[in-house]
Amino acid sequence: MKRVYLDNAATTRLLPEVLEEMVPYMTELYGNPSSPHDFGQKAASGLSMARQQVADAINADPSEIIFMSGGSEADNTAIRGIAERYSKKGKHIITTAVEHHAVLHTCQLLERNGYEVTYLPVDEYGMVTVDQVREAMRPDTVLVTVMFANNEVGTIMPIAEIGALCHEKGVYFHTDAVQAVGHLPIDVKAMHIDMLSMSAHKFHGPKGVGALYVRRGIVLPPLIYGGAQERNRRAGTENVPGIVGMGKAIEMALDGLDEKAERMKALRDRLIRELPERIPEIKLNGHPTVRLPNNVNFSIKYIEGESILLMLDLNGIAASSGSACTSGSLDPSHVLLAMGLTHEIAHGSVRMTLSDETTEEDIEKVLEVLPMVAERLRKMSPLYHG
Amino acid sequence: MYSEKVLDHFQNPRNMGEIEGYNGMGMVGNAKCGDIMQMFIRVNDEGIIEDVGFKTFGCGAAVATSSMATEMIKGKSVDEALKLSNAAVVEALEGLPPVKIHCSVLAEEAVKAAVDDYRKRKAGEAGEAQPEEKKPEEENV
Ligand SMILES: Cc1ncc(COP(=O)(O)O)c(C=O)c1O
Numbered sequence: 001m002k003r004v005y006l007d008n009a010a011t012t013r014l015l016p017e018v019l020e021e022m023v024p025y026m027t028e029l030y031g032n033p034s035s036p037h038d039f040g041q042k043a044a045s046g047l048s049m050a051r052q053q054v055a056d057a058i059n060a061d062p063s064e065i066i067f068m069s070g071g072s073e074a075d076n077t078a079i080r081g082i083a084e085r086y087s088k089k090g091k092h093i094i095t096t097a098v099e100h101h102a103v104l105h106t107c108q109l110l111e112r113n114g115y116e117v118t119y120l121p122v123d124e125y126g127m128v129t130v131d132q133v134r135e136a137m138r139p140d141t142v143l144v145t146v147m148f149a150n151n152e153v154g155t156i157m158p159i160a161e162i163g164a165l166c167h168e169k170g171v172y173f174h175t176d177a178v179q180a181v182g183h184l185p186i187d188v189k190a191m192h193i194d195m196l197s198m199s200a201h202k203f204h205g206p207k208g209v210g211a212l213y214v215r216r217g218i219v220l221p222p223l224i225y226g227g228a229q230e231r232n233r234r235a236g237t238e239n240v241p242g243i244v245g246m247g248k249a250i251e252m253a254l255d256g257l258d259e260k261a262e263r264m265k266a267l268r269d270r271l272i273r274e275l276p277e278r279i280p281e282i283k284l285n286g287h288p289t290v291r292l293p294n295n296v297n298f299s300i301k302y303i304e305g306e307s308i309l310l311m312l313d314l315n316g317i318a319a320s321s322g323s324a325c326t327s328g329s330l331d332p333s334h335v336l337l338a339m340g341l342t343h344e345i346a347h348g349s350v351r352m353t354l355s356d357e358t359t360e361e362d363i364e365k366v367l368e369v370l371p372m373v374a375e376r377l378r379k380m381s382p383l384y385h386g
Numbered sequence: 387m388y389s390e391k392v393l394d395h396f397q398n399p400r401n402m403g404e405i406e407g408y409n410g411m412g413m414v415g416n417a418k419c420g421d422i423m424q425m426f427i428r429v430n431d432e433g434i435i436e437d438v439g440f441k442t443f444g445c446g447a448a449v450a451t452s453s454m455a456t457e458m459i460k461g462k463s464v465d466e467a468l469k470l471s472n473a474a475v476v477e478a479l480e481g482l483p484p485v486k487i488h489c490s491v492l493a494e495e496a497v498k499a500a501v502d503d504y505r506k507r508k509a510g511e512a513g514e515a516q517p518e519e520k521k522p523e524e525e526n527v
Contacts, residue, residue, distance in 0.1 A: 304420055306445035310388075310396060323420060323445070332420065344417035380402055380449060382413065382424040382441040 001316045004362045008202075008294060009151050009179060009353035010320055014245070015204045021248040022206065025241040033238055034229065043240045050247025057250045058196065059187040060213050066233045067243050070210035071178035073223065074197030075102040075145075077212050077234070078174040081220035082143045082195075083110050086172070090140025096120045096128050096157075097338040099147050102197075103176055104334075107145075120146075125287035126155035126339050133162050143172045148180035148196075152322055152335040152351060153286030154295025156184065163192030172218065178202055178210075182253035183261060183292055188213055195220075198250075200242065204355070205249030209242030260356045261293040267354055267363050271296045278371040280386075285336060285349060294354040297322075299336075299345045302384040303377040308350050311373045317366060322349040344383075388446060389480040395450035400457050405439035409507055412499025415492050421448045425456070425496040429504050433463050440496070447486035451493035454478050464501050470494060 005013070025046055031039025033047050051062040068074055083093070095107055097119045107117045118136045120128045133144060144166050149156045159175055166173035174195040177186060182203030188196055195218070199210035214220055214233070226235030268291075275298060276282055285297040300308065305323030312319050322333030323346070331337070332346035341349075352366065378384040388396070408426040415421040421444035428437040438460050440452040454475050459467040472490035476482050482490060 302443065304444050304448075307396070307449060310393075310446040314393070314397060342417075343420070347417070347420040380399065380441055381443045382422050383417065383443050 004317045004358075004365055006352040006354060006358070006362070006366070007318045007320050008355040008358075009351065011201045011207065012204045012355055013357065014201075014206055015249065015252060017252065018205055018245045018248045022241040022245040025244050029240075033240060034227070043238075046240055046244045047238060050243045053247035053251045054198075054211055055213075057181070057186070057254050058213060059189050061216060063231075064213050064216055066212045066214060066230045067238060067246075068210055068212060068224075068230075068234050069208055069239070070201070071100070071176065071197050071199035072102040074178075074199070074210050074212035075100070075174075075176055076106050077220065077223045078195040078197060078214070079103065079106045079110070079143065079145055080223060082172050082174070083113075083115060084221050085219060086142045090138070090142045091115045092118070092138050092141045094118045094120065094133060094136045094141060094144045094146075096122060096146055098122050098126055098150055098152075098155075098335045099145070100151055100176055100178070103145055103147070122155075122338050124340055125290075126150050126153045126285075126335060127287060127290070128157060130158050130161040130165055134165055137165075137169055137171065141169075141171050143174060145174040145176070148175045148177035148186070149184065149292050150286070150335060151179045152333055153297045153339070154179075154292035154353075155287045156180070156290050156292065159193070160191040166194070167192040179292060182250065182257075183264075183294060185257060188215070194218055200246035200249055203249050203253040206242045206245040209239050209246050211246065264293040264354050264356065264358065267358055267360065268293060268296055270363055271352065271366060274367055275370065278367060279374045282374075283345065285339065285341070292353075294358075296352045296354070297349060299341065299349045300374050301345065301348060302381045302386075303374060304347050305332075305349050307377055308348070308370075308373055311377065312350075312369065315369045315373070317369055320351045320353070322351065323347045387483050388450075389482075391454075391478070391480045392447060392450040392482065395453040395479065396446045399440075399449055399453040401437075401439050401453065401460065403439050403441065405437045408437075408439070410500045410502075410504025412496050412501070412503050414495045414499050415444070417443065420444060421489060421492055423448065423452050423492050423496040425452070425500040427459075427464075427467075427500045427504060429464055433465070435459055435462055435464060435467055438500075444489065444492075445486070447482055447489040448492065450479055451475050451482070451490045452496065455493040455497055459497055464504065467497055468501055470497050 029042045031043040033044035055062040176197045178199045181198040194215045196213040201207040224235045281301040283299045305321030336346035410427040413424040424441040426439040438456045442452045472494040475490045
C-alpha cells in the first residue's frame with residue numbers, strides 16, 4: 001500500500017539534497033567550530049554559510065540569526081529573554097489564545113513570576129486584528145508575541161500590521177513563524193519584526209535545529225549558559241550538520257516559493273471544495289482563504305478525531321487531529337475551543353497538511369477514503385441518527 | 387501504540403449497532419470528554435443476555451473496549467455481566483496505553499448501566515405501570 005503523508009505541519013521529510021549537504025559535516029568536517037585548527041575552521045565556515053542562507057530567507061543580517069535546538073527553544077529564548085531583560089520597563093505581555101504551547105506555557109510561567117499576560121481572543125476563523133492588539137496595549141507593555149500562522153488551522157495573522165503598530169508604540173514584537181517559514185514570503189524589515197522563531201524540520205530540514213532572529217540592537221540574555229557560542233547568545237557546541245542542513249533546506253524552500261505555494265493551494269482548495277460535497281455535515285476550521293497554502297482542517301460532526309486518524313492510517317493516510325484523545329489530555333485543542341467550537345465538534349477535527357511533494361493522486365485518495373471513514377464511524381456513533 | 391487485538395476490534399467491531407427488542411439500554415460518558423458509549427441488551431426469561439449491541443462515539447480504544455465488552459457478556463447471566471471488570475476487558479484486548487484505561491472503565495460502566503436499566507424495567511413490569519420505551523436521544527449526552 002502506498003502511504004500518503006499529510007502531516008507536514010507535524011514534521012516533514014528530510015530532502016535528499018539536504019542530507020547530502022549534512023553528511024560531510026558528520027564524517028569528515030567534524031571539527032568543533034570554536035577550534036582554531038583546520039577541522040574546526042571548516043566546520044565554522046559551514047555555520048557561516050548556513051547563517052547567510054537563513055538570514056537571506058527573511059531579509060535579515062547573518063549576525064541577527066541565533067541557531068538553537070528548534071522552535072520551542074526559540075520561543076522560550078525570545079519571550080523569557082525580553083521579560084528578563086526589560087522587566088524594568090514593564091511587566092505586561094500581549095499574546096493570543098491560539099499560540100503554540102511553546103509560547104503559551106512560557107507566558108504562563110511568566111505569569112507565575114509576576115507578569116501580566118493578555119491572551120487576545122480570536123474570531124471564528126482563528127484571527128486576531130491589529131485593533132485588538134492596539135486596545136490591549138498599556139504603558140507597561142514590553143512584548144507582543146503573535147504567531148505568523150496557526151499550526152492547527154493555518155490562519156495567517158496580520159503580522160505586518162501588528163509589527164507596524166508595535167514599532168510605532170516602541171513595544172518589542174516577536175512572532176512564532178515556525179509554520180510560515182518556507183510557505184509564505186517573510187521580510188522582517190518590511191514587517192517590523194523584532195524577533196522571529198523558526199524550526200528546520202518544518203521545511204524539509206533536520207529535526208532538533210532551529211533559529212531565532214533577533215533584530216540588531218536588542219540584547220537578549222541567553223536561555224542556556226555556558227560557552228561563548230553564537231556570540232554569547234546560546235551556549236553549547238553547535239549542531240553543525242543540523243545547522244548546515246537547515247541552511248540548505250531554507251534555501252531550497254525559498255527557491256520557487258510562490259509556484260510551490262500556488263500548487264499546494266490548488267490541492268488544498270480541492271479538498272476544501274470537494275470534501276463537503278462528499279461528506280454531509282462537516283465544517284471547515286480556520287479562515288477560508290487567509291490560511292497556509294498547505295493546511296486543511298475539518299470537523300466531521302458526530303465522530304471523534306482519533307478514530308478518524310486511526311481508520312485513515314489503516315487505509316494508508318497519515319493525518320492529525322485536535323481531539324483530546326490524541327494529546328493525552330481531557331480537553332480538545334485550545335485553538336478550536338478559542339474559535340468557539342463546542343467540545344463535541346472540536347473532538348471531531350481532522351487536520352491534513354500538505355507539502356510540495358503531495359500529488360493530485362494523494363488528494364484523490366483522501367477524497368475517496370475520508371467519506372468512507374466518516375460513514376463507517378457515523379454508523380457506530382450514538383450521536384448520529386442519519 | 388495499540389495492540390493487534392485492539393486494532394482488530396476497531397476495524398471489525400463485534401455486535402455493533404442497536405439490537406432488536408432490547409430490554410436494557412445504558413449510555414455513559416459525554417461528548418465534552420470525547421467518549422460516549424451506548425449498550426443495548428436483550429435478556430431472556432432465564433436472566434441470560436441473549437443479544438447485545440453497542441454504539442460508540444470516541445477514540446479507537448473506546449470502540450475496541452465496547453466491542454470486546456459485548457463479546458464478554460453475550461450469553462452470560464446478568465449477574466455475571468455485572469462482574470465484568472475494566473481490567474478483564476483490558477486484558478482481553480492484550481493491553482491498552484495508560485491514557486486509554488478510562489475507556490475500559492467506561493465500557494464496564496456501560497454494561498452496568500444497561501443491566502441497571504433492564505432491572506428497572508423489570509421491576510416496573512412487576513408493578514402496575516408499564517415503563518415507557520426509553521429513547522436513547524433523551525439520555526443526557
Ligand atoms: C507554531 C509552532 N511553534 C513552535 C513549534 C515547536 O517547534 P519545535 O518542534 O522545533 O520545537 C511548533 C511545532 O510543532 C509549531 O507548530
